[in-house]
Amino acid sequence: MTAIRIEQLTRTFGAVRAVDNISLGIAHGELFTLLGPSGCGKTTLLRMIAGFVEVESGSISFGDRRIDNLPAHRRDTGMVFQNYAIFPNHTVAENVAYGLKARKVPAADIKSRVDKALERVRLAGYGPRSPHQLSGGQLQRVAIARALVIEPAVLLFDEPLSNLDAQLRTEMRIEIRQLQQALGLTAIYVTHDQEEALAISDRIAVLRQGKVEQVDTPERIYRMPQTAFVAEFLGSTNMVPGVAKAFDGRNTQVAAAGTEFTVRGEIASPGAPVLLSLRPEALRLADGTDGPRVQARLALREFLGPVQRLHATLPDGTRIRVSALGGAAFDAVPGAPLVLAYDPAQIIAFPAP
Ligand SMILES: Nc1ncnc2c1ncn2[C@@H]1O[C@H](COP(=O)(O)OP(=O)(O)OP(=O)(O)O)[C@@H](O)[C@H]1O
Numbered sequence: 001m002t003a004i005r006i007e008q009l010t011r012t013f014g015a016v017r018a019v020d021n022i023s024l025g026i027a028h029g030e031l032f033t034l035l036g037p038s039g040c041g042k043t044t045l046l047r048m049i050a051g052f053v054e055v056e057s058g059s060i061s062f063g064d065r066r067i068d069n070l071p072a073h074r075r076d077t078g079m080v081f082q083n084y085a086i087f088p089n090h091t092v093a094e095n096v097a098y099g100l101k102a103r104k105v106p107a108a109d110i111k112s113r114v115d116k117a118l119e120r121v122r123l124a125g126y127g128p129r130s131p132h133q134l135s136g137g138q139l140q141r142v143a144i145a146r147a148l149v150i151e152p153a154v155l156l157f158d159e160p161l162s163n164l165d166a167q168l169r170t171e172m173r174i175e176i177r178q179l180q181q182a183l184g185l186t187a188i189y190v191t192h193d194q195e196e197a198l199a200i201s202d203r204i205a206v207l208r209q210g211k212v213e214q215v216d217t218p219e220r221i222y223r224m225p226q227t228a229f230v231a232e233f234l235g236s237t238n239m240v241p242g243v244a245k246a247f248d249g250r251n252t253q254v255a256a257a258g259t260e261f262t263v264r265g266e267i268a269s270p271g272a273p274v275l276l277s278l279r280p281e282a283l284r285l286a287d288g289t290d291g292p293r294v295q296a297r298l299a300l301r302e303f304l305g306p307v308q309r310l311h312a313t314l315p316d317g318t319r320i321r322v323s324a325l326g327g328a329a330f331d332a333v334p335g336a337p338l339v340l341a342y343d344p345a346q347i348i349a350f351p352a353p
Contacts, residue, residue: 003026003029003062003063003153003154003186004025004026004049004154004186005024005025005059006023006024006049006059006060007023007060007061008057008058009021009022009023009045009055009057009058010022010058011044011054011055011056017210018041019041019044019045020041020209020210020211021211022045023058024205024215026203027186029184029185029186031177031180031181031187031200032186032187032188032204033191033204033205034191035192035194035197035204035206035207035233036192036207036208037192037208037233038192039209040207040210041207042192046156046158046188048060048068049075049077049188050072050077051067051068051071051073051077062076062154073102076153077152077154077156078099078146078147078148079155079158080156080157080158081160082158082162084139084140084142084143084163085143086139086142086143088130088131088132091131092118092126092127092131092134093111093118093127095146096114096127096145096146096149098146099146100113100149103150114127117145117146117148118145120145120148120179120183121141121142122141122175123142123145126142136163136164136168137171137172140160140161140163143160144160144176144179154185154186155185155186155188156187157187157188157189158190159192160172160189161193161196162191162193173196173199173200176189177199189201194233194234198218198221198222198235199218201217203216203217203218204216204217204218204221206229206230213230214227221234224348225348228275228353231277231348232277236279236280236321237277237278238320238321239275239276240275240276240278241256241275242273242274242275242276243256243271244270244271247266247270250264251264251344252265252266252267252268254267254274254349256276256318257314258314258315258318259294261276261292261294261342262292262344263276263344263349264345267349273351274349274350274351275349275353276347276348278320278342279346280320282343282347283323283341284324284340285322285324285339285340285341286339286341287341289341292341293342294339294340294342295315295338295339296320296337296338296340297312297313297335297336297337298310298312298313298336299312299313300334301332309321309322309323309324310323322340
């Protein structure tokens with residue numbers, strides 16, 4: 001059953017179409033991420049769902065109930081903000097109790113619900129503390145407890161981890177995911193961090209200039225991007241322009257970078273300009289096994305521990321990055337010839353813009 005249905009939602013600010021005719025369906029128990037670069041409209045869309053930004057046209061429904069005409073406090077959502085939005089002069093317990101008091105929950109129930117929510121975010125016993133006695137990660141957990149305690153139908157996360165340092169971010173995103181799965185919560189999560197989106201989402205909507213570019217599982221978004229924008233935004237890739245040549249019934253040859261690439265499928269008619277996305281991990285140092293390959297030269301090698309990043313120059317001078325496993329014996333010096341092998345199914349072709 002669809003938990004959230006967004007239909008033809010639009011919001012403009014002056015000349016800017018922040019949200020431009022977006023339609024999406026989100027399932028029960030799904031962690032659904034809105035991902036995109038700054039200004040793509042993800043925060044505006046989240047705030048329209050929360051009720052903080054007015055809907056201009058279109059509709060939002062939770063189950064079979066239309067909610068876009070309700071005030072924010074009657075929408076049954078809990079929101080976790082980027083800046084935590086914790087009241088500094090109230091204790092942790094009072095902060096968590098806030099939504100329950102506003103909903104006139106009897107005092108006797110408040111304490112047990114607050115304790116349970118703090119336990120869920122691993123802060124049992126922290127209720128009497130003052131917020132300034134907590135670390136950034138603990139403050140964000142208080143913010144999550146405060147959103148959870150009202151048992152909302154939908155949990156909304158607005159870049160919840162962007163104020164935390166890198167290590168805490170990766171720890172907290174696992175906590176959020178585990179909590180969301182354990183409680184079976186439906187959640188919408190806004191981030192501009194592609195790794196975070198890939199790591200925690202059931203599905204991701206990539207937004208660009210107020211429109212949905214692609215909606216898919218993390219794996220499909222990464223492996224089968226439908227547009228060059230999605231391919232470039234998620235993970236690093238090498239974009240190489242080329243021209244399609246013949247299709248042999250299985251693969252299309254593409255002239256690019258002073259050489260030829262073999263790409264799975266009939267990607268374009270002969271003579272059509274294309275853009276190839278070559279993920280660094282889709283190329284490897286040829287080891288004598290079969291498969292198509294291209295000649296290159298080593299420009300630079302970065303040793304990164306588990307992997308090495310090779311910067312290679314293709315015959316026309318185009319520079320690409322190639323990931324090689326860190327353990328592979330490799331002692332070539334800059335200028336040395338390299339033979340790069342690849343699987344034609346791992347090269348994605350887009351029509352040239
Ligand atoms: N209240 C507002 N008044 C005027 N313009 C706005 C307002 N809110 C958002 N915008 C504009 O709408 C567009 C989308 O903004 P939004 O904040 O939704 O993007 P975003 O993807 O969340 O970006 P960021 O990651 O930087 O927060 C931007 O061009 C922004 O300047």
